Every structure is written in structure tokens, then in C-alpha cells.
Amino acid sequence: MPTALRVREVGPRDGLQPEAPLAVRDRLELIGALAGAGLHDIEAVAFVSPRAVPAMADAAEVVAGLPGGGVTWWALVPNVKGAALAAAAGVDHLTVTVSVSETYSMRNVGMTTAESMEAALTIAAAAPTVDVVLSCAFGSPYEGEIAPDAVARLAERCRDAGASVTLADTTGVATPRRIADVLDLVGDQIGLHLHDTRGTALVNAYAAMERGVSRFDTAVGGLGGSPFAAGAGGNLATEDLVHLCDDLGVTTGVDLDALLDASALVARLVGRAVPSRVAAAGPRSRLAGSDG
């Protein structure tokens, strides 16, 4: 079990992308609340087509309004054009998605996995910091099983190109055993991006932590999911992971009470309760007489 995690908050991007568009000032208020809660890595925007993903419009305007204070700001870019827009806006930490599932890749970005990987490596060659997110790494809604060695081969190419790797359970089909099967080949120097479609996100995170994984993507409230993957389900909720880590004595740097305020804010902004059960029930640290 690691002593500390590096949590990348993806709520302003993955969390909001399937929602009705919010005003830039509301997105910035949310981002400020998350930074204020102690999140040091935040995926704030995506440089994607506003026609395809209306909620991600005005990325440059959001970037221009980001607060200072030592946060590493990330932007998702789908292609070389998006990387150029991110560079122009001054973002130098990029996430690029490559789907291990051929069918998912064709449906989502109209490219084969090999073509998508070439595009990612082109971006990695030019940008200062690129994290390649390998989607459907634990299974595909179209092909079912994904061979762990296919994941490992793609991960190796990313690393050879100087990029870091995050494995995404895009549609929530991972289990502790699948996590183990993949980590056995890929190692623990990866990030995990988990979705809770089948209620397994937290147990998957725990099993991965036991194997030494210390880098996670999470979204405040447990919002999110691809607008292009039906039934993707929300992300692992940031507050659920922090709640668990606080009790395990694993440092995240996040203040859970401040984070729950940010969770309440995003619930107001999207106009409904968020999926996180810690947000709904309150953390165990609020029990009378609790030691925290």
C-alpha cells in the first residue's frame, strides 16, 4: 500500500463533459474550489470540437481564468490540432486517449488503435508532458475481453516515446482480478482512471493500491462518463477515494470537508444529486465522537 497518492481531479473535464454546458465562470468557480481543497493535479479542460462536446467549449477562456497556486493543469486533446490549441493557450500537461478496443476507437474517433497511437506519439514528441490514457484497458463494450499483453505493448510504446501511461476502465468492467492481470504485465508505474458503472471502482482502486499503484484519476461527485459510450457510468468519486485513504492513513493532500463543499457546488451547478455516496451520507469522520 503506498503512503501517498497523486490524485488527478478530472471532474471539470470528464465529470462535466456529458452535462449541459455550464458558464465559464461556473466552471472556474468549481475549479477554484477543487484547487482550494488541495487537489494539485486538475484536468480543467478539453480542446475538442464544441459541436461534438458542447460542455467543453471555451477551453481557452477557462484556461485564461485559472487561478495560480502550484496546481498542475491538464488538458485533454484528441489530436494534433487540439494539442496546438492547448499549446497556444499555455497548457503544457496534456492527456491523449488511445483506445485499446479497435471497435471503440473506430466509433469514438474514427481511427484504428494503431492510427490513434501514431497521433498520440506525434503529440508526445512535441508537447512538454503527455499522459496517454489507454481506454478500455480492462474490457470493451464491443469486444469484451481485452488481452493484457495488448495493453502492455501500447504502454511500452508510450513510455519509449517519453509519455506516462494511465489505464482507463472506460465502461466500468474492471475487477480486482483484471487489474492484477494487467498490472502483472504493465507494472505499477501507471495511473488508473476508473468508472463505477458496476459499483466496483473503489474496490478496484483498493486492489490496485495494494499492488503499489499510487496515481489515480477521479471526478468530484462521481460525475462523468463518455458522451459517446452508452452506460459508461460515472468516474470514481474523488470524495470516495479520499474518504477511504483518510481512514487508511494514505496521504492525498486533499481536505475532505473542503472537497465535500466542492461536491455540493457541482451538484448545484448540474442541478441534481451526485452519485457519490460519501457526499450523500457524509463521511465517517463526521460521526459523533469519531477519531477522524
Next chain:
Amino acid sequence: MPTALRVREVGPRDGLQPEAPLAVRDRLELIGALAGAGLHDIEAVAFVSPRAVPAMADAAEVVAGLPGGGVTWWALVPNVKGAALAAAAGVDHLTVTVSVSETYSMRNVGMTTAESMEAALTIAAAAPTVDVVLSCAFGSPYEGEIAPDAVARLAERCRDAGASVTLADTTGVATPRRIADVLDLVGDQIGLHLHDTRGTALVNAYAAMERGVSRFDTAVGGLGGSPFAAGAGGNLATEDLVHLCDDLGVTTGVDLDALLDASALVARLVGRAVPSRVAAAGPRSRLAGSDG
């Protein structure tokens, strides 16, 4: 990690007790579906006051209609009178709840923990098989922390009296660390009865399995919760645990597809979607090309 679990289905009791009362024939249809799915231990009824818990009325009538076929039928009894009613109905496997939380005990049954334990031991002395369920074993909504050695002392008294012990996380405040703290003192020869109030039921079950626990209470659909404990949250869903175990290669004896049919039945009976996310999203074994 155990190779097999003994799963006690408590849906017909804990799952239905906070719901509007169902007809006896509907309760029996549900019980039959659960038995048909391979659940070999089923808590079918509670011999409690029908004024206090209307959904648990007509216990003797339900017992009279139970199917044959090698299932161990359990009944919850709150006191000696309930134990007598269970015996008269022909049920010889009893669960008796004793709350480790003094305040919870006083509010729930009007007895101190010591008085409640005396009543349980009186029942254990007379009935063939008694499982004492120690509620609030990982924390109390009123007192917060519960000392693990208080749990251990009560567990020892139960075992000395020939009863088995189940530890209940009545309001969903357990975490893997709390589980470990208690199991360090109580050992792994206990059952666990987990609630998912804070989304931690499955990770708690996994952490307990890693420590050798092989006996679990679950409720189909993840329904349930004490009608006397506000915000108790539903039980660990049977299908969520079976889904995890199937993938881990841990035997439960339960057919997940048949169980999901029972889950769909209980959703129809209570008139709304159940909390289980596996029930909502379908198991990963239904992915195209899955190996199961």
C-alpha cells in the same frame, strides 16, 4: 482469499423490512427465486411485532409456505418470545441482534447492551442454532468509534454460549482499516453483514476476504436498512458480491443470471429500481466475447 464463500441471503428479511408490506405469496415467490438461484442460507422472516415492522407480519405463514430443497432457513428474533414463535413455526436457525452501541441498543430495543446480550444468551441456550449479529460493530451513529475490544468481549461470550457471531456494519461506517482492527481481535471465523451507506460495502467485503472471512450476509438488489436507523443505507447487494467472486474464482454456489432474475423480481415487487449497480448495468460476463 477463501476458495468459497457461504452467503446468507437476507433480502426477504433485512431487504424488505423497511418497505411497504408485500403479500405472503409475493414474499414466497421471491424466496423461491433466491433458493432457485443457488442461495443455500436464506433469512426468510423475522418474528417481530407486526405493529413495529409491518413488512415482517405473517412470519409463520411464510415459513409454512417455504419450499424444500436443502436450504437452511433463518429467522430473526428480537427476544425470547420471538424465539418461541420461531420454534413453534419450525425454524431452528435463529439470528439475534445485540448492538455494541449502547445508545443504539437503547433506542432500538429499549435495553442496554448487557441486557440485550443476556437475552441473546438465553435464546442461545434453548435454540438449536443461534447466530448473534453484533450491530454497530464498526462504529455507531450516536457514539462514533466503537472499541474493537468491546466487540471482541461480546463475541467471546457468544462463542462460549455455543453461538456463532456475525459483525454488522449497521449504518455503513466500516472501512478496510476498521475491519482489520476488529478482525485482529475477533479472528476470521465470523460472518460479516455490511451496509453500503458510504459506498464501501464491496471494498470492505474484499478486504475481509483477503483476511480469510468467508461468511457474508447480503441482500438481493442491495435493498434494506433498519427502519429504526435513519440513513442506514441498503445492504451489500448479493449480485455485487457474486459478480466480484465469479471473477475472482471464489465459489458462491450462486448462478448470477438466475440471481439477476430474482433481483428484477424484487424491483418489480417494491416498485422501483434497486440500488445494485450490477443489476442496473448487467454483469461483465454479458460483454460480447467475454470469457465469463
